[in-house]
Ligand SMILES: Nc1nc2c(ncn2[C@@H]2O[C@H](COP(=O)(O)OP(=O)(O)OP(=O)(O)O)[C@@H](O)[C@H]2O)c(=O)[nH]1
């Protein structure tokens with residue numbers, strides 16, 4: 001039996017390949033309005049109009065067949081059939097951006113020359129029309145010698161036709177390509193000539209894109225705009241999430257009451273009420289803040305603004321020896337360092353890539369949000385500083401900036417020492433601005449929420465239960481006046497660590513919380529919740545929320561030191577595992593652990609003693 005036919009999606013970055021992949025297969029691959037989003041091969045199944053199934057693979061975008069970076073190498077190897085364990089595709093679906101035909105046809109021409117039966121999707125035809133460009137698909141097909149179908153991937157326009165033409169292409173035999181590839185300069189010239197022939201009419205319209213860019217890319221105005229946007233984002237994180245956080249807390253309280261009423265006093269009740277509900281609930285309550293933050297990030301990404309931010313940062317990053325390509329991986333690290341580190345595959349220079357991998361864990365990932373939120377919401381006064389600026393939002397903004405500044409300084413040092421290489425320039429095509437589609441944003445938010453809740457229900461819940469057991473036993477003798485969290489197994493282990501972290505202002509509860517938080521940062525919060533609810537014996541005190549207890553028990557310098565610790569500490573085993581995978585060995589993950597813990601220790605200590613010196 002013949003294996004299922006294989007079709008590969010290929011084309012220049014940001015042409016809409018993943019959007020087309022999603023439209024064809026019903027998958028939900030990440031699409032975003034900047035180049036370099038897809039860095040791995042993804043595949044999915046779908047069927048031809050006659051019902052025959054075929055496999056579709058979405059490849060990272062590339063500018064040519066000579067691989068510049070690891071992700072482009074994936075694309076080339078798959079297309080040439082030299083990728084290990086991978087069949088050569090039976091047909092290609094080449095995607096080009098209709099509004100950027102001249103550039104995108106270069107790679108398309110190289111692809112066609114491979115001799116694999118191909119179909120061309122003339123994508124983003126809606127945007128081309130908006131910008132006053134009318135193209136002749138028939139003329140283009142005649143020039144290229146393959147079928148050309150105008151498509152709007154995000155509105156599923158042209159999808160059925162693409163399938164029909166793919167069915168025909170799959171019936172054709174591949175031809176043997178010529179021995180030598182045409183010189184790239186020649187390809188370039190041919191691409192331009194063909195693109196010109198395909199134009200029916202071009203109405204010069206003053207493009208919104210260039211008008212917005214006059215401000216957004218301005219060397220001074222652009223940076224100011226960037227800072228203002230991010231600043232507003234953090235203010236909104238507080239302003240908009242207060243009410244829903246209250247609802248979640250109320251729900252959690254109600255649930256605890258239900259179980260307290262349902263279960264007899266004892267092991268099970270304590271496990272469920274103090275362990276699971278208190279622990280997991282203390283993390284879940286931060287969902288609204290995370291969603292508000294991502295609402296902003298997703299809108300900025302989809303509109304095309306983030307690519308401008310990358311462009312602006314390029315100049316600044318050049319000073320520390322990184323190019324603008326590092327911006328997108330670092331940007332994704334704000335959600336989570338894991339995809340961020342994987343996205344460094346778009347960086348061609350190995351030393352620049354290594355540096356970016358090493359600093360990615362310093363970007364404020366969403367796992368830190370519950371920790372920051374817990375401290376800021378409860379220890380930093382909700383004071384207005386005038387002009388609608390709140391102190392809490394300002395501190396939050398400051399923590400993000402601290403991570404960024406720290407990473408910039410570290411990158412500078414690494415590029416001068418352990419990761420030396422020449423600085424290379426950065427060429428990034430800026431996408432056109434687009435109105436974000438509400439559906440896309442909602443799906444993005446849903447995916448974020450799902451990742452967060454799944455973590456809460458799996459890793460955070462299991463670590464919390466384990467910690468609950470370790471802090472519940474052995475039980476402190478009644479009336480001894482000993483604190484359960486110190487008497488227990490976990491407490492005794494924490495007492496060992498406390499010796500090391502006391503000089504930076506940490507107390508016993510914090511020492512206890514940061515050990516299980518190695519598994520995931522959010523666990524620091526659920527661990528504190530568990531510790532406090534286990535320690536509470538008299539009923540009245542148990543009414544207090546975790547936040548109120550922290551506000552009462554922790555001194556201001558101690559709370560600040562805890563925040564500073566979490567800016568840098570590499571408390572995430574999955575990130576370390578990904579660094580190992582991406583650098584092929586234990587050397588760099590070990591190095592990352594060492595330098596980040598060192599940095600966290602110094603930063604927390606400096607914060608603590610600094611705050612004391614200032615009399616805070
Ligand atoms: N208006 C419009 N936007 C589109 C169309 N196709 C894709 N987009 C948008 O264009 C952007 C890029 O799409 P992607 O599918 O991520 O592009 P890609 O080719 O996979 O990019 P890389 O993975 O970076 O190579 C996204 O913002 C999409 O929503 C289209 O036909 N019309």
Ligand SMILES: [Mg+2]
Nearest residue numbers: 017018037038
């Ligand atoms: Mg993609």
